[in-house]
Amino acid sequence: xxxxxxxxxxxxxxxxxxxxxxxxxxxxxxxxxxxxxxxxxxxxxxxxxxxxxxxxxxxxxxxxxxxxxxxxxxxxxxxxxxxxxxxxxxxxxxxxxxxxxxxxxxxxxxxxxxxxxxxxxxxxxxxxxxxxxxxxxxxxxxxxxxxxxxxxxxxxxxxxxxxxxxxxxxxxxxxxxxxxxxxxxxxxxxxxxxxxxxxxxxxxxxxxxxxxxxxxxxxxxxxxxxxxxxxxxxxxxxxxxxxxxxxxxxxxxxxxxxxxxxxxxxxxxxxxxxxxxxxxxxxxxxxxxxxxxxxxxxxxxxxxxxxxxxxxxxxxxxxxxxxxxx
Amino acid sequence: xxxxxxxxxxxxxxxxxxxxxxxxxxxxxxxxxxxxxxxxxxxxxxxxxxxxxxxxxxxxxxxxxxxxxxxxxxxxxxxxxxxxxxxxxxxxxxxxxxxxxxxxxxxxxxxxxxxxxxxxxxxxxxxxxxxxxxxxxxxxxxxxxxxxxxxxxxxxxxxxxxxxxxxxxxxxxxxxxxxxxxxxxxxxxxxxxxxxxxxxxxxxxxxxxxxxxxxxxxxxxxxxxxxxxxxxxxxxxxxxxxxxxxxxxxxxxxxxxxxxxxxxxxxxxxxxxxxxxxxxxxxxxxxxxxxxxxxxxxxxxxxxxxxxxxxxxxxxxxxxxxxxxxxxxxxxxxxxxxxxxxxxxxxxxxxxxxxxxxxxxxxxxxxxxxxxxxxxxxxxxxxxxxxxxxxxxxxxxxxxxxxxxxxxxxx
Numbered sequence: 001x002x003x004x005x006x007x008x009x010x011x012x013x014x015x016x017x018x019x020x021x022x023x024x025x026x027x028x029x030x031x032x033x034x035x036x037x038x039x040x041x042x043x044x045x046x047x048x049x050x051x052x053x054x055x056x057x058x059x060x061x062x063x064x065x066x067x068x069x070x071x072x073x074x075x076x077x078x079x080x081x082x083x084x085x086x087x088x089x090x091x092x093x094x095x096x097x098x099x100x101x102x103x104x105x106x107x108x109x110x111x112x113x114x115x116x117x118x119x120x121x122x123x124x125x126x127x128x129x130x131x132x133x134x135x136x137x138x139x140x141x142x143x144x145x146x147x148x149x150x151x152x153x154x155x156x157x158x159x160x161x162x163x164x165x166x167x168x169x170x171x172x173x174x175x176x177x178x179x180x181x182x183x184x185x186x187x188x189x190x191x192x193x194x195x196x197x198x199x200x201x202x203x204x205x206x207x208x209x210x211x212x213x214x215x216x217x218x219x220x221x222x223x224x225x226x227x228x229x230x231x232x233x234x235x236x237x238x239x240x241x242x243x244x245x246x247x248x249x250x251x252x253x254x255x256x257x258x259x260x261x262x263x264x265x266x267x268x269x270x271x272x273x274x275x276x277x278x279x280x281x282x283x284x285x286x287x288x289x290x291x292x293x294x295x296x297x298x299x300x301x302x303x304x305x306x307x308x309x310x311x312x313x314x315x316x317x318x319x320x321x322x323x324x325x326x
Numbered sequence: 327x328x329x330x331x332x333x334x335x336x337x338x339x340x341x342x343x344x345x346x347x348x349x350x351x352x353x354x355x356x357x358x359x360x361x362x363x364x365x366x367x368x369x370x371x372x373x374x375x376x377x378x379x380x381x382x383x384x385x386x387x388x389x390x391x392x393x394x395x396x397x398x399x400x401x402x403x404x405x406x407x408x409x410x411x412x413x414x415x416x417x418x419x420x421x422x423x424x425x426x427x428x429x430x431x432x433x434x435x436x437x438x439x440x441x442x443x444x445x446x447x448x449x450x451x452x453x454x455x456x457x458x459x460x461x462x463x464x465x466x467x468x469x470x471x472x473x474x475x476x477x478x479x480x481x482x483x484x485x486x487x488x489x490x491x492x493x494x495x496x497x498x499x500x501x502x503x504x505x506x507x508x509x510x511x512x513x514x515x516x517x518x519x520x521x522x523x524x525x526x527x528x529x530x531x532x533x534x535x536x537x538x539x540x541x542x543x544x545x546x547x548x549x550x551x552x553x554x555x556x557x558x559x560x561x562x563x564x565x566x567x568x569x570x571x572x573x574x575x576x577x578x579x580x581x582x583x584x585x586x587x588x589x590x591x592x593x594x595x596x597x598x599x600x601x602x603x604x605x606x607x608x609x610x611x612x613x614x615x616x617x618x619x620x621x622x623x624x625x626x627x628x629x630x631x632x633x634x635x636x637x638x639x640x641x642x643x644x645x646x647x648x649x650x651x652x653x654x655x656x657x658x659x660x661x662x663x664x665x666x667x668x669x670x671x672x673x674x675x676x677x678x679x680x681x682x683x684x685x686x687x688x689x690x691x692x693x694x695x696x697x698x699x700x701x702x703x704x705x706x707x708x709x710x711x712x713x714x715x716x717x718x719x720x721x722x723x724x725x726x727x728x729x730x731x732x733x734x735x736x737x
Binding site for chain 2: 017019020023025027029031034035038039045046047048049050051052053055056057058059060062063064066068069086087089090091094097102105106109112113116117120193194195196197198199200201202203204205239240241242243252253254256257258259261
C-alpha cells in the first residue's frame with residue numbers, strides 16, 4: 001500500500017548501537033532503518049538529535065534515534081537486529097585500519113564533500129540566473145529612463161551572489177553584456193574546495209560489525225516487557241510516556257498521524273497498586289481524552305515461568321480505567 | 327492512489343498553553359518553518375486508522391517528509407569549517423582556531439586554541455558546526471596539519487564522547503535541549519562529585535542583622551512575641567487584651583513549620599553538612615547536585631565572569647531512579663544559594679509562594695523524553711493569611727501594618 005516510500009529494507013540483522021556508561025542506552029543512526037522499522041514493525045523510538053538544517057528548536061528532532069530497551073530487546077528477539085558496543089567496536093576498527101583503508105575513508109568523504117560543494121554552487125548559480133531573468137524582464141518593461149538605476153542595482157546583486165558562491169561565475173561587468181542563461185563555466189567547478197562532511201552513520205565508511213559480536217539482551221523489568229510486547233503484538237505503536245505520567249503512550253497507528261488512546265502502566269500480578277496512582281492516572285487520562293491502562297502477566301503464567309524468560313504463549317491481562325462522568 | 331496533499335493547509339493556531347514538544351509532530355510542517363522565529367503549527371491528527379486511501383497517503387507523505395529530514399547530511403562550507411581533534415584519554419576536543427558565535431559561550435581558550443568538553447563538541451558536531459577528528463595511535467599517520475586524523479561520523483562521536491568525563495546520555499540530552507532553546511549552559515557541581523562544591527552561601531549576614539532589628543521593631547509596635555512557645559497548661563489564648571484577630575491567630579498556631587529563611591544556618595557549617603551527607607548515605611539514596619548552570623539568552627553573559635546563573639538544573643533518569651526523597655530534595659536545595667522572592671512580589675502571596683526561597687529545576691529524562699519541573703522551598707509559614715485579612719480595612723494600624731508586613735518575623 002505504501003510502496004511509494006523509497007526506503008529499502010536494511011540488511012538484516014542490523015546493528016543497534018549501545019553506549020554503556022553506567023547504564024545501557026540503545027541508538028540507531030540510519031534513516032533508512034528507522035523509516036523501515038516504523039513502517040513495517042511499528043517501532044518508534046525517540047528522535048533525540050539536533051536537526052542540523054533547523055538547529056535552534058526543539059519541536060522537530062533528528063538522528064540519532066534512541067530505542068527503549070523494550071524495543072531493542074524485541075528487535076533482537078525477533079532476529080531483526082543485534083547489539084553492538086559502539087565504543088569498543090569503533091575503537092577496534094579505527095585502531096586496526098590500514099593506511100590504505102584510511103585513505104579510502106578520507107577519499108570517500110572528500111568525494112561526498114565535493115558533490116555537496118558542486119550542488120551548492122549550482123544552487124547559487126540558479127539563484128543568480130533567476131535574479132538576472134527578473135532583472136531582464138523588468139528592464140524590458142521599464143523605459144530607458146529607469147535603466148541606469150536598474151543596472152546599478154543589478155551589479156549589486158551580482159556582488160552579493162559572488163560572495164555567497166565563493167567563486168566568480170560571471171565577471172561583474174555591466175549586466176547588459178551578460179546573457180542571463182550563460183552556462184556554468186567548467187573552471188569554477190574544478191577549482192572547488194570540498195565541503196567537510198560529517199556522515200551520520202559509521203557504516204557508510206566502515207565495515208558493518210560482524211553479527212558474531214552480539215551482546216546480551218537488554219535487561220528490563222519483566223512486567224514492563226511483557227506489557228510492551230503484548231501491546232506491540234496487537235499492532236499498537238508505543239512510545240515513552242513520561243509526559244503523561246505513565247510508562248508507555250499507546251497509539252492506534254503511527255503517531256505522525258494519530259493521537260494516543262491509552263496511557264499504559266505495567267504491574268506484577270500481586271503488586272500492590274497505590275489507590276492514589278489509580279485515581280491520579282485515571283483522572284489525568286480522562287482529562288486528556290485517553291484512558292489509563294494497567295496490565296501485566298496473569299497469575300498462572302507468572303508462576304509457571306522463570307522471571308526474565310518471557311515466552312510466546314504468555315497471557316497478559318490489561319485493564320482500562322476511566323473517570324466515570326456520572 | 328490519489329496524490330498526497332503535498333502542501334498541508336495551515337491548521338488553526340493552537341491554544342497558548344500547549345507545548346508543541348509534547349506530541350509527535352508532523353514532519354510535513356517542518357518545511358513551513360524555515361526560520362526559528364516561527365515554530366511550526368500543530369497538524370490535525372486523526373482519532374484512529376479507518377483504512378481510507380486519503381489517510382494512508384497523508385501518512386505516507388508525513389513519513390516521506392520525516393525520512394527526507396533525517397537523511398540530511400551535515401556539512402560545512404570550506405570557508406567557515408571548524409575542525410577539532412579529539413583526545414581520547416581526556417575526552418577534550420581541541421580546535422586550532424576558535425571561530426563563530428559559539429566561542430562566546432562554549433569551551434575555553436588554552437594555548438591559542440579552543441578546548442571543548444565532550445558535550446560541547448558533540449552538540450556542535452550534531453548541529454553541523456564542527457568536524458571532530460580521531461587521531462589514532464596507529465602507524466602510517468601522515469603528519470599534522472589539516473589532514474590529520476579521521477573525521478568522525480555522528481555515530482562515532484556518540485560512541486567516543488558519551489562516557490567521557492562523566493557525560494552520560496541523559497545529561498547530554500538535557501544539555502543539547504537547553505542549548506537548542508538558546509540558553510547558555512555550564513557544568514554544575516554534579517560533575518565533580520568528590521570535590522567540595524562551590525557554595526554560593528545562604529542569606530547574607532547583613533540581612534540576618536536587619537532581622538534582629540526588625541524583631542525588636544515588631545515586638546515594640548505590633549505586639550508580636552516572637553518565638554514564644556505555647557503555655558504547657560491551660561488555654562492557648564488566655565485572658566488578656568487583644569487588639570486584633572491576628573494576635574489570637576498567632577497564639578493558636580502551634581504546629582511547627584519549616585522556615586526557609588533560617589534552614590541554612592546549621593547547613594552552613596561544614597560539620598553539619600557532612601552530617602546530612604552521612605544521613606543521606608545511610609538512607610541509601612545518592613546525593614543530588616545541580617548538573618547545569620543555565621543562563622537565559624537575554625541575560626548578558628560574559629565567559630570570563632559568568633555571574634550567578636538564572637537556573638540550576640539537576641538531571642534525573644526516570645527509569646533508574648525514583649523521585650528524590652524529602653531528604654535528598656532538602657539536601658539539594660540547601661546546596662543552592664538563598665534566593666528569596668523579589669520585593670516586587672510583596673503584595674502577591676501566590677507568586678511569592680511559587681518563587682520560594684531556594685529553587686532548583688529537575689530535568690527528568692525517560693528514554694530520550696525530557697520533562698522539566700521546578701522545585702521551590704516555599705515559605706508557607708511566612709505568608710499568613712490572617713495578616714493579610716486585616717490589611718487595608720481602615721483599621722487604626724493600617725499604615726503601620728503596610729510597612730511592617732512581610733518583614734518576616736511574625737509567627
